[in-house]
Amino acid sequence: KEAVRGRERLGPGGGRALLGAVLLCVWWRAAAERVRYTIAEELGRGSLVGPLARDLGLSADELPARKLRLSEEKQYFTVNEENGNLYVNERLDREEMCGESATCSVSFEVLVHNPLNVFNVEVAIEDVNDNSPTFSKSVLDLDIDESIPPGSRFPLEIAHDADAGRNSLLIYQLTNDPSFTLAVTENPDGSKQPELVLERALDREKQNSFELVLMAVDGGDPARSGTVQVRINVTDANDNPPVFSKKVYEARVAENLPAGSLVLEVRATDADTGSNGRVSYAFGSIPESIRIFHLDADKGAVSLLRSLDFEEGTSYEMDVQAHDGGGLSDTAKVVVTVTDVNDNAPVLTVSSALSEISEDAPSGTVVALLHAQDQDSGANGEVRCSLDKDVPFRLEKSYEDYYRVVTARELDREQVSEYNVTVRAADGGSPALQSSALLCLRVLDVNDNAPVFAEERYSARVAENNAAGALVLTVRATDADWGQNARVRYRLGEGRVRGAPLSSYVSVQAETGALYALRSLDYEQVRELRLWVLAEDGGAPALSSNVSVEVQIVDENDNAPQVLYPAPAAALGSGSGGAWSGVELAPRWSEPGALVAKVVAVDADAGQNAWLSYELAKATEPGLFRVGLHSGEVRTARSPLARDAARQSLVVVVKDHGRPALSATATLSVVLAESVAELLAELSSAADEAAAPGEPAGSLTRWLVLAVAAVSCLFLAFLLLLLALRLRRWHRQQLLPPASGALRGVPVSHFVGIDGVRAFLQSYSHDVSLTADSRKSQLRFSKILNVRLLNLRRKCNTSS
Template sequence: MASSGAQGLRRCAGRAVLCCVVLTVCGAAAAGQIRYSIPEEMQKGSFVGNIAQDLGLEAKELSERGVSVVSRGRTQYFALNVKSGHLITAERLDREQLCGRAEKCLLNCEVIVQHDMKMYGVEVEIVDINDNAPNFQTGEMELKVSETTAPGSRFPFRNVQDPDLGTNSLQSYKLSSNKHFSLKVQTASGGFKYPELVLEKPLDREQQAAHDLILTATDGGDPVRSGTARIHVVVLDANDNAPVFSQPLYRVSVRENVPVGTTVATVKATDLDEGVSGDVIYSSQITDQASQVFQLDSRTGDIMVFRNLDYEESTLYEMEVRAHDGGGLFDTSKVVISVSDLNDNVPEIRITSLLSSVPEDSPPGTVIALLIVQDQDAGENGAVTCTIPDHVPFRLQKSVDNYYSLVTARDLDREQVADYNVTVTARDRGAPPLWSATTIAVQVSDVNDNAPAFSQAAYSVWVSENNARGASVFCARAADADWGDNARVTYWLAEGELQGAPLSSWLSVQAESGAVHALRALDYEQVREIRFAVEARDGGSPPLRSSASVTLLVLDQNDNRPEILYPAAPRDGSTGVELAPRSAEPGYLVTKVVAVDADAGQNAWLSYELLKASEPGLFALGVHTGEIRTARALGDRDALKHRLVVGVRDNGQPPLSASVTLTVAVADSIPELLADLGSLAAPAAEAQASLTLYLVVAVAAVSCLFLAFLIVLLGLRLRRWRQAQLLGSAGGALAGVPVSHFAGIDGVRAFLHSYSQDVSLTAGSRKSQWSFGPPSSAGTLARPPAGQGKEPAPVGKDSKVCEADQAALQVSRRFCILLPLFTFWCFCLSDHC
């Protein structure tokens, strides 16, 4: 039997491989459902289906799109091979363990495409293979049969099992040949076939006390598997009354939370015999699953709970109870125990996919998360309703089966709420209802939808004039409600002009801080205000911008002295002359000092003050008007001319001032004024006339002396010229000189160059020495060599004489120039005096 079992296993493995090769895909059904069919007992990593091909994707796109496989239960039966795109088994699958006796064994999982936020249901049918041979719970069974048992009596055997289904399950039984028993095959509920031994001939203990039979169970698989059991039939002595159950079928319903040790049912059989033949003993023939949950008391017939019940594990248990008496007679009854469900499972929420952040400009209906909600209970206890709070801008949308999608319900605004904690509550319909909750953290990512905003649309800023160049005069700050680079604000100065120059030559704006700096020293008298605009631009893409207008008002400082307009100060330093009649009464307006100040405000408030007066108390000055009025009546003893010094001071801090000098003449008219001034100027004119006479006499004397000097000098020159002519006639030295050289100016020049004189002038002294030397001993002039056009320089003592003559000539020329200048100065001096 061991060798046949090994050969059967090898044949089964061959069939599994063959089934993998001929695997068929049922295709994609409606609503994204994909169905596959695979045989059981496939090794871990075996091919299930080509998910990539069925989804219309390339294998390399699986990892890029975030494709994953999620099983609905707690155990992951399938996995995804990202490289090949195949759906493979995550562990070895046994249909009998997964689905038991169910006709169809279906495992469900979901394929989630994270990139597209889509989900596809996958249904895999586990096809049964003949991997289980019929198996008897005990290889040897003992059957006690009374010799009085009537022919036709039946002895069922339900201790044989075959977990396979269909043709792979039990199909036939075979009994070894004998003359007392035959074999009948019965079909129980669910299609299970079990054998019954039928007594064909009465037993005779005296002839044969025991019978050994071989029962063989065979399935319909390929290859065929079988199991055998040895039945030892013991023939008992006569017992004419068998135990009888009170009812052939016991039905019991028990709640799944019944405590361990609780008696859920009691079977009762009676035997009319007495003594040992009347003692009833109970035994059960139940499946392995029921034997792990229930226990039968052989004496009392009580069926007790052996371990905790779970409706989700099994809802129905069946067992057959047999009552034996001491004589070998028995009766059988069937017990069916159904488990009623309780709401003992809390709904379970699992997040299968979640976006890390959602942009604030996402349209309504954007999928944020995928959830699966499961409740292991049944009926109303397993009906789950999911809810989220009403105040969040999201909603739950149910998709396939128990899957929900968390989607946006309305527009988001990160500047109002940047993070949401969405609590998803799953509540079943049990009594009392059970619920569970999970929190999904949704982060709203920023989009550049807010432009920088200034606190004011227009600013007015005051700055004092004469500010330092480059000093900060204003700081423009704009706030941006966005985040990160979208909120990084830079500042710019809008283009413009001021007094014909670009605005950028007057002001500058620091891009990062928005500080406005003045590039020039401002002058209130030139510029009273500067209007410009500051632009703020964020770092988003595309950038948003805004602007604010700024009016820079220049504050005046006391940096200008008062300027006196009247009387205007003449250039020659003289003062203005104002007339005051002798008949002027006190308060008579003589004149008015008019002054202005280029500053403004109190810096331009002027006050007048009489700083100095030649006759104090005669004139009064208006402090604020600048009017000069007579303080009293003029008398005969008052001077004709009065000198007044008027000061003008502003009200700045510190104050600045200016002054002007006025001359007030006391006269009724201008002719009278001139007559009075002429009478006063006669003595001075006489003194000036005498001085002029003295100067004219001095000039005449100097001129006569100069003429005498020229005459003497000319006579000396003529005398020497004659001596030179006599010497020349003697030696013929002057024979070649034309007579025209001695006529007129040319003659004088020739005469002067013929003789020499020594002139000795000492620098820095007023003395001059003149020495006239004798003529040259040779008495001749050196002639130039042949071929040269220049005259040779005098030789010896004659050269010194020529140099002296030239010096004397230069002195005479300078004297001639200085004499007229000296005469002109004398006349000017006399005129000035």
């Protein structure tokens, strides 16, 4: 409407020029992030102020995402979210908003999101001539002494017009009267003071009163006016008016001065006496808005009716009139300047704030936008904002009184999952006043932590022959993240055991980390399992870690002892199954304790389950032989007697120390003979008994002759070898110091270790053993004992 009125006043060309100037101004302000509009007052609700979105450089397509809105809670204006235009939200009254100020404008901030930005908008309110000049009274009574000479002036009440500029008071007019004219003077503050001028001397006897009309006219188009009736009473002569000591009285008071306090005193004197010299004081015409002062009519003391407020007004000007009893008066001006006191704490407003932020948000991410303001002035109105020192945020000043809270470093939800950030605002007063605002911010989780196992490595012991599906152990890993990122699943690492996949031996439960054996384990095949278990979280991408798991297989007594010597009967062609047999020679002249034979056995188990003990279970002649409990050596318990049978059968039981114990048996055939010929005769007899009927005797004799020759050669070689061994032992004893202890002089080669058990072995007293076959008689010559023991040691090592 105002733009239309402007075009009507300026004409077509002037309207276009005005419109161009306004558009240029708006464009320049928008470029500087400050938009300015000018509208007339009294516009109704919904009136268009301007295309705010377009002036901010926003298109209609961007409006839904950018969320254009005003920052102030109580607004004179509103913005349309669909087209971005700025409209009047309520009727604007310039006089109510800005009082008597020459200029009137409303400033506010506009917030734009995504990205977050703030713009300053200023709307200038142009005055409309909607207020007429008014007088505080409808009738002005003046008492004028008849002795007052022509040319005397009488100040009249000043009319007040709430409008500004050219719409304010312009001229005064007085009805025509030959006795009085109107004169208008200009006060120091620029206001116009109407004065009644006496044109000719008064004569109370001719006319004792006058009634005039004073009219005040403003400069609006159309003009508005106000009138007051001036009633003049002519009194007796009073030729000395009151006179103020000053034309202007000034005082500076603090805004916290309590009600009733004295501000200043005015003083006027009158040279007359009596009632004409008695002076009384009164305020002139003052607006209702500044009637907060009281003037003592007798003393001229100006005091406060209520406390002042610097934020409401910084200075007050009032006219004080002094009247004497004769109707004469004088006028002076009182100027009260209000000084600011720090009585307003800063106001901290959170314009926009996040409630959640990801822990991987980069440094400098905007968390909140705050507005800090203080109604005080000067240092009392200077606001400084600060944050707690132990939070990963900092303050940045973005625009005038706006501050941004941004992240100062990367966040870690695992250390702090939620922040309560206190923003404090303090002014520059003494003492300073403070206010604060609380920002609550929750940190969202990011998968930045891999699962961590409870132990650096895991180990377990499982007895062999376990049931398939038996629980071995449970691994456990935790993830410092939250939700799906902290959900841990387990899987088995790749590997092979004895050529088979590791997954065929064990499996891991994905949810619990329980490790199960998929098959029955055999200590003799696999003594330990070394594997890796991987823990993987549910993040995207997933993070993982692994841990080493060692499963020790515990031996059980599931293997019976195995007899290595004497040789198995099956190897000799016998079908005896679990029995062991052999033929040994024992001279009849043997002394008690002479070594006859040695039963050598091993056990595939380990530890206690492989500790072996030997017992003589059965003998042809009880008491003749005994067996070493741990060595397996068969020795004579007494010297053989002539009545003892030549052939002795011994059954030796070998037991381990498992629970329950397992055992094996070995059968030894011992021939008691005085010489080799007797031994051969005994063997021949046994062979004859075992030979098949009808076999020729010449064949047997031929074999016996060959056997005797072979034994003789072997005996000679044995003697040579024994001599060489004796010389070697003597040479070694010369080089090495003699050993101490119970086993001094025993060669180291006589000890054989089988799974922690050391068996003491001793050389045989003879080197020849003979066995009889069920079908034919033959001689089998044993090897030298040292060679036999070496082979036995290798076989034991291979078995273990």
